[in-house]
Amino acid sequence: MKIGIPKEIKSNESRVGMTPAGIFELTKKNHIVFVQATAGEGSGFLDKDYIEVGATILPTIEEVYLKSEMIVKVKEPIALEYPLIKENQIVFTYFHFASSEPLTKAMIASKSVCIAYEMVEDAEGTLPLLMPMSEVAGRMAIQQGAKYLEKPVKGRGILLGVVPGVAPGKVLVLGAGVVGVQAAKMAAGLGANVTIMDINMKRLQYVNDVLPSHVLTAFSNEYAIRQHIKTHDLIIGGVLVKGGKAPKLITRDMLKEMRPGKVIIDVAVD
Numbered sequence: 001m002k003i004g005i006p007k008e009i010k011s012n013e014s015r016v017g018m019t020p021a022g023i024f025e026l027t028k029k030n031h032i033v034f035v036q037a038t039a040g041e042g043s044g045f046l047d048k049d050y051i052e053v054g055a056t057i058l059p060t061i062e063e064v065y066l067k068s069e070m071i072v073k074v075k076e077p078i079a080l081e082y083p084l085i086k087e088n089q090i091v092f093t094y095f096h097f098a099s100s101e102p103l104t105k106a107m108i109a110s111k112s113v114c115i116a117y118e119m120v121e122d123a124e125g126t127l128p129l130l131m132p133m134s135e136v137a138g139r140m141a142i143q144q145g146a147k148y149l150e151k152p153v154k155g156r157g158i159l160l161g162v163v164p165g166v167a168p169g170k171v172l173v174l175g176a177g178v179v180g181v182q183a184a185k186m187a188a189g190l191g192a193n194v195t196i197m198d199i200n201m202k203r204l205q206y207v208n209d210v211l212p213s214h215v216l217t218a219f220s221n222e223y224a225i226r227q228h229i230k231t232h233d234l235i236i237g238g239v240l241v242k243g244g245k246a247p248k249l250i251t252r253d254m255l256k257e258m259r260p261g262k263v264i265i266d267v268a269v270d
Helices: 020-027 047-052 061-067 079-084 101-110 131-148 178-190 201-210 222-231
Strands: 002-005 032-036 056-058 070-072 090-093 113-116 170-174 193-198 215-219 234-237 263-266
Touching: 002 061, 020 032, 020 047, 032 047, 032 061, 047 056, 056 061, 061 079, 079 101, 131 178, 131 234, 131 263, 170 178, 170 222, 178 193, 178 201, 178 234, 193 201, 193 222, 201 215, 215 222
Parallel strands: 002 032, 002 070, 032 056, 070 090, 090 113, 170 193, 170 234, 193 215, 234 263
Antiparallel strands: none
16 A cells, blocks of 8 residues: 655754654555654654655655645645545544544545544543544643743743642542543643543543542533532543533633633644
8 A cells, every 4th residue: 555644844844754664664564654754753753764664755745645645644634625525535533523623524525544543442431543643642741731820921820839828739639531531631741630520431440540549530511510619729631521622620610710820721623
C-alpha cells in the first residue's frame, strides 16, 4: 500500500502522524511511505531520519495526498485539505466528527474512507488509540490549571501543593475516565485536595481503590456540581461520550456562583 504522512497544518499542531520507528515497520513489509518534507520537525524528527528507514520525502502536501492510497495524520483535515482528499482514499486521524458539521459533510462529499482514531475500540470496548492522548491531556490539564491559578495571570493566587500552615488548593474533576483519573492523580501528587465526580459507580469504586485517600469521590448530578464549584479552585472537565458531544455540566448561571480567579480546564471541549 502507498501510505502518506502529510505535515500538520492546523494551528499550533506540532505532532506528526508517524514516527520513523513506525515507518520502519511498514517499509520492511514492502509498503511505500511518502512523508512531506519537514513533517516531523515539530516532534523532533528530521527528514533524514525518515529517509534512513525507507520513506520517500515529497516537497508538498498536494503530492502526498495525490500519490497515497492511505493518509495517516494527527488532526482532522481543515478546509484547505478537503479538495486534496480523493474518492476511496483512506484517511486515518482524529476526526471528532460530532464537533464539526462542515468537516463531516466534506468527508461524505469526498467519498473517502474515514477512520477516526477516537472511535477505534478493542475487544473490551476501550479506546486504545485515544487513551494515550487522554492520559497526556489529563495531566496537562492540572499543569495548565496550576499556572492559571497564579496571580500574574488573574488567578486566585492559589498553590495546589501543600505549604505548612496553609490549606492546599482544591481540585474538582468531572468524569472518572482516563482524563479524569490522570488529572486526579497529578493533582493529588502535588498535594491538592481532589474530588472526582461521575455517574458510573464502578468507575468511582475504581478511583477509590487506586488513588490516594485525599482523593474523594462523589456521585455526579446538577445539585452536587453546583455545591462543589463554589468551594473548589480548579475544575477539570473530562467527560467523554463516544462519537457524540460531551454534556454541558456547568451552565452559564452556575458561573455566577464561582469566585473570581477560579480556573476551568475543559479537556472534553472538542
